[in-house]
Amino acid sequence: MSRLNNLFQQKNKRILNVYCTAGYPTLQSTINVMRSLQENGADLIELGMPYSDPLADGPVIQASSSKALQNGMTIPTLFAQLKDFRKDITVPVILMGYLNPLLQYGFEKFCAKAAEVGIDGIIIPDIPMYEFEQEYRAIIEKYGLDFIFLVTPETSEERIIKLDQLSSGFLYAVSSSSITGSDKDFSPVETYLHKLQSLKLKNPVLVGFGIKDKATFETACKYANGAIIGSAYIKALESDDNVEMATREFLNGILN
Amino acid sequence: MNETQSYISPSPQGYYGRFGGAYIPEMLHRNVEELKTRYLEIMHEAEFQREYQQLLQDYVGRPTPLYFAGLLSRKYNTNLFLKREDLCHTGAHKINNTVGQILLALRLGKKRIIAETGAGQHGVATATVCALKGVECIVYMGEKDIERQAPNVARMKMLGAKVIPAVSGSKTLKDATNEAIRDWINNPSDTHYIIGSVVGPHPYPDMVARFQSIISKETRWQLKEKTGTELPTHVVACVGGGSNAAGAFYHFLDEPSVKIIAVEAAGYGIDSGMSAATTRLGKEGVLHGSRSLVMQTEDGQVTEPHSISAGLDYPGIGPMHAHLFESGRGQFLSATDEEALKASFEVAKLEGIIPALETGHAFAALDQLSLTMEDRVVLCLSGRGDKDLATYMKVMDA
Numbered sequence: 001m002s003r004l005n006n007l008f009q010q011k012n013k014r015i016l017n018v019y020c021t022a023g024y025p026t027l028q029s030t031i032n033v034m035r036s037l038q039e040n041g042a043d044l045i046e047l048g049m050p051y052s053d054p055l056a057d058g059p060v061i062q063a064s065s066s067k068a069l070q071n072g073m074t075i076p077t078l079f080a081q082l083k084d085f086r087k088d089i090t091v092p093v094i095l096m097g098y099l100n101p102l103l104q105y106g107f108e109k110f111c112a113k114a115a116e117v118g119i120d121g122i123i124i125p126d127i128p129m130y131e132f133e134q135e136y137r138a139i140i141e142k143y144g145l146d147f148i149f150l151v152t153p154e155t156s157e158e159r160i161i162k163l164d165q166l167s168s169g170f171l172y173a174v175s176s177s178s179i180t181g182s183d184k185d186f187s188p189v190e191t192y193l194h195k196l197q198s199l200k201l202k203n204p205v206l207v208g209f210g211i212k213d214k215a216t217f218e219t220a221c222k223y224a225n226g227a228i229i230g231s232a233y234i235k236a237l238e239s240d241d242n243v244e245m246a247t248r249e250f251l252n253g254i255l256n
Numbered sequence: 257m258n259e260t261q262s263y264i265s266p267s268p269q270g271y272y273g274r275f276g277g278a279y280i281p282e283m284l285h286r287n288v289e290e291l292k293t294r295y296l297e298i299m300h301e302a303e304f305q306r307e308y309q310q311l312l313q314d315y316v317g318r319p320t321p322l323y324f325a326g327l328l329s330r331k332y333n334t335n336l337f338l339k340r341e342d343l344c345h346t347g348a349h350k351i352n353n354t355v356g357q358i359l360l361a362l363r364l365g366k367k368r369i370i371a372e373t374g375a376g377q378h379g380v381a382t383a384t385v386c387a388l389k390g391v392e393c394i395v396y397m398g399e400k401d402i403e404r405q406a407p408n409v410a411r412m413k414m415l416g417a418k419v420i421p422a423v424s425g426s427k428t429l430k431d432a433t434n435e436a437i438r439d440w441i442n443n444p445s446d447t448h449y450i451i452g453s454v455v456g457p458h459p460y461p462d463m464v465a466r467f468q469s470i471i472s473k474e475t476r477w478q479l480k481e482k483t484g485t486e487l488p489t490h491v492v493a494c495v496g497g498g499s500n501a502a503g504a505f506y507h508f509l510d511e512p513s514v515k516i517i518a519v520e521a522a523g524y525g526i527d528s529g530m531s532a533a534t535t536r537l538g539k540e541g542v543l544h545g546s547r548s549l550v551m552q553t554e555d556g557q558v559t560e561p562h563s564i565s566a567g568l569d570y571p572g573i574g575p576m577h578a579h580l581f582e583s584g585r586g587q588f589l590s591a592t593d594e595e596a597l598k599a600s601f602e603v604a605k606l607e608g609i610i611p612a613l614e615t616g617h618a619f620a621a622l623d624q625l626s627l628t629m630e631d632r633v634v635l636c637l638s639g640r641g642d643k644d645l646a647t648y649m650k651v652m653d654a
Contacts, residue, residue, distance in 0.1 A: 052425065052557040053543065055437050056281035062424055062434075074555045099279060100542045101556030125281035126542065130269060154286040154444050163282075174283060 003092040003120045004146050004169035007043060008204045008225065015226025016217070016254065017044040017206055018233050019096070021064040022081075023073025024050070025237050030081050031089075033237070036247035038091050041255050044206075045089075046123065046228060049078060049097035056125040056150075060231040064238075075105045079113050086118035094121040094148065094169070107136060111143040121146030121169045132166065148172050153192040157199065164201040171196075171203040173224060175210050193223035217254050229254065263509040263585055264465075266576070270458020270546075273583060275575035278457035279542045283441040287449075288545075290364065292459045298363050299356070299466065311355050312470065315388070316345045318352075320471075322478035322634070327606040328619075334627035337488070338637045339475055341500060342611065348639030349468060349500045350381035354450055356467035358385040361448035368392045368447045372436040374401055374429035375566030375643060376408025377612075378452030383417035393417040396435040398428035401566060408643060426560045429570055433544050453497025454574030457545030461502075461574050468503025475634055476507055483632055490625065492517040493636040494618040495588075496532070496568035498577045504636035505586070515587060518577060519621040521563035522590035532561035533590045534573040535581045543571065548578040564593035564647065565613035567639075591620035597651055600641060612639035613647060 007015070020033045034045055048057075050065035050073050057065070085093075095114060102110050102124065114122065122145055127136060132147070140147050146169030151160050153176050164171050173196055175189050196205055207220040208228030220227035233250055240246035263272070270276045270292075278288055298304055312318040320340045329336040341349035354371075361369060369386050371393070373379030379395040386393035395412055399421040402409055412419050425431040440449045454461040454468075476486040491508050493501035495518040508514040523531035531537060534549050541550035543558055551559045551571040563569040573581075580586030591599070600616035603609055611619065615638045627633060641648065 053430065053434055055434060055545075056283065056441070058438070059424060066425065069557060098542075100550070100552065100558070103541060104539070104552065104554065104556030126279045126545075128278055128280075131277070150282040152283050152285075152444075155282060156286075159285075 002144070002146055002169065007092055008170065011043065012204060012225050014221045015043045015204070015206060016041060017046055017226060017228040018042040019046040019048060019061070019228060019230035021048040021050055021061065021068050021234065022078045023068035023071045024064045024234070025067070025243070027071040027073060027077070029243055030078070031085055032243050033247065034085065034089055034093065036244050037251070038089055040248050040251035042251065043091060043226070045091055045093045046096050047093055049075060049095055049101065051098040051101055054098060058231055060234050064234045075101060075110065079117060082117040082119070092120040093118070094123060094146070095119055096123040099124055099126050108139050111139050111145055115143035115145055119145065121148055123148045123172065125150055129162070129166070137166070150174050151196070153188065157195070160196070160199060160201070164203055167203050169203065170225070171201060171205050172228070173205050173207045175207050175220070190223065197223065214254050263580060263583070264506060266458065266462050270462065272576045272579035274540070275546070275548045275578040276458055276461060277547050278545060279547060280457045280545045281441070283444070284437070284457070287440060287444060288457050291463070294364065295360065295459050295463050298360050304359060304363065308356055308359055312352070316351050316355060317343060318470065319474040319478070320344060322475060322482065324482065325607050328603065331606065332622050332627050333629060334631045334633055335629070336622070337479065337482070337632065337634045338609070339471060339504060339634055340637050341471060342609070342615070342637050342640035346377070346381050346384050347642060348377045348381070348612065349471065349503060349636070350378045350452060351384065352470055352503065353452065353464050353467040353499060354378070354381040354385045357448070357450045357463075358389050358391065361450070362389060362391070364448060366446060366448035368394070368443065369450055370394045370396065370436050370439050370447055371450045371452060372396050372429065372432040373452065374398070374432070374569060376401070376405040376412065377567060377639060377643065379417070379419070380408055380411045380415070382450050382452070383412040383415035386417060387415045394439065395419050396422050396432040396439070398422045398426070398432045400427040401429065401432070405566065405643070428560070429566070430558065430560070437544070453499040454502045454576055455497045455544055455546065455572060461546065461576055464499055465502040465506060465576060468499050469506035471500070471503035471636060472505060472507035475504070479632065479634065485632070487511055487514055488634040489513070489631040490515045490517055490633045491636070492519065492618050492621060492633060494519045494568060494614045494638060495573060495577055496521065496570045496614065497572065498574040500636050500638035502574060502576055504634070509585065516580060516585060517621065517625065518580070518586050518588050519617045520588060520590045521565060521568035521596070521617055522592045523562040523564070525592055526590060530562035532563040532568050532570065534571065535578070535588045536590065538571070538573070546575050548575045549573055549581070564596065565617065565644070567612070567614040568617065589621045589624050591617040595620040600648070601651070609637070610641035611637055612641050613644045614638055
């Protein structure tokens with residue numbers, strides 16, 4: 001059974017998935033960041049591969065990507081850093097990145113290498129569904145990786161069902177930006193997450209975008225199996241030189 | 257690709273050969289899908305066509321003249337015709353597209369327009385049609401370009417647009433495009449994104465090419481009036497993303513006798529590391545939603561191009577052009593900053609026309625073609641040079 005399926009079988013509520021950018025804040029901090037996340041209660045890690053033009057990310061994550069690229073992060077460097085990470089990191093780890101760098105590296109080579117070092121799944125938000133079905137699905141399955149699609153409040157019901165069928169591991173529910181502020185009306189997001197619940201999807205659902213603190217995490221957990229935190233954690237790393245301390249403090253604030 | 261498929265029209269998924277498609281995150285899917293489902297139907301409506309044609313005639317000033325350039329013809333020993341897009345309202349071909357897209361956006365029920373701009377020409381053309389139709393307009397522009405192109409920033413503001421600086425990455429056109437796409441993600445229901453070139457996810461390349469195709473449609477009957485034949489031997493245009501070229505080539509692409517000549521910006525020189533000649537320096541990749549040729553590092557990070565002309569300073573090229581290049585249907589030449597400047601001065605002196613620096617590149621390529629007195633060459637004079645006066649003045653002062 002895949003590590004992701006195993007995780008959701010043991011725990012299907014309040015799953016905390018934390019995003020970090022490979023090579024940020026320093027080139028060599030990748031493993032340290034992941035280890036700190038595991039030690040302080042992250043159930044799942046989404047490791048971002050930096051790209052120059054990350055359309056689906058906000059300004060905070062883009063800035064961390066630019067920094068990581070300046071630090072010298074590349075896909076070969078990342079795989080070298082991940083060579084032995086499974087010795088002490090046991091939580092599932094998924095790689096998130098954009099199609100262009102993967103095409104240059106070689107898509108099949110990428111999947112083979114990811115599986116070899118112990119990566120569990122991938123998120124590539126700019127792969128079109130038709131191309132996934134025609135070209136990439138067979139390769140991803142060949143290497144036993146999970147592939148996670150995104151759905152949004154704008155995604156039609158029919159398409160949500162299709163994306164759920166094509167996904168494995170979990171489904172990534174992008175919340176609308178209104179979830180970020182307590183002063184804003186949460187009801188549209190509530191309706192959307194209710195709809196997802198009512199569709200009886202085959203995958204667990206994690207909510208991402210705008211989850212930044214304990215309150216938003218708790219709210220997301222009411223309607224889904226858990227949530228994904230990205231920008232808020234990157235900001236926490238930004239303001240503290242000590243990765244361990246920053247991570248402990250940040251996750252304590254969410255979970256306790 | 258099917259051998260009989262035309263060079264003009266992409267496949268239903270938006271592919272020109274291997275290039276095109278829609279490589280977008282799910283957050284953009286509904287908007288792009290809505291556009292894909294409806295753009296042709298709307299563009300074919302009689303009422304849409306009536307309003308579009310009327311505005312092209314009375315507001316943009318079409319048809320633009322096809323001018324026989326006698327002295328340049330003599331110099332290059334050929335018959336050179338200039339398609340005068342520089343005489344369009346706002347000074348360039350860009351408005352052919354923005355007039356079309358604003359009408360389309362209103363029919364889609366959109367209330368807010370966003371656009372990206374490099375030198376500011378597309379931004380001005382967008383701000384203009386938004387003012388005309390009373391629609392809110394937000395233009396994203398790289399922080400560096402805002403400094404370099406102050407007059408166009410002022411024009412946009414005077415037209416009522418809000419200009420937002422793109423402060424990420426290299427702070428130029430590529431980053432302004434990223435910011436505009438992000439805005440669209442954050443405003444999924446009331447906003448239409450007017451892309452300025454034949455780039456972006458399907459259906460943008462096809463839609464923009466169709467709106468610009470008025471250039472070659474007019475050229476055909478105008479050339480017939482002047483020479484008795486509709487077909488030139490060569491059509492020459494500069495290419496950054498490629499919108500004026502797409503429009504100038506469009507109705508000639510499926511006429512095998514017409515040579516298609518695209519001119520890219522070589523910057524300091526192809527091998528100088530400071531260039532924007534995408535077909536020479538790019539590799540197949542994905543940028544801003546489509547698969548095309550992209551200037552990038554070995555690791556697939558998109559690189560910063562260089563051209564003296566902001567309109568050609570883009571690390572990609574429209575998928576239609578990538579296909580014209582790869583299939584051999586188009587001949588791709590390049591001109592350096594210096595060659596383009598020299599050509600612009602020559603055109604000013606010989607014909608009394610100050611062209612945009614972008615167009616200077618197209619003129620500079622005439623030297624590289626073996627032309628004869630039997631040839632009928634159409635060159636798309638995509639824009640006027642007022643916006644480039646600061647650069648031209650530096651040359652005169654030197």
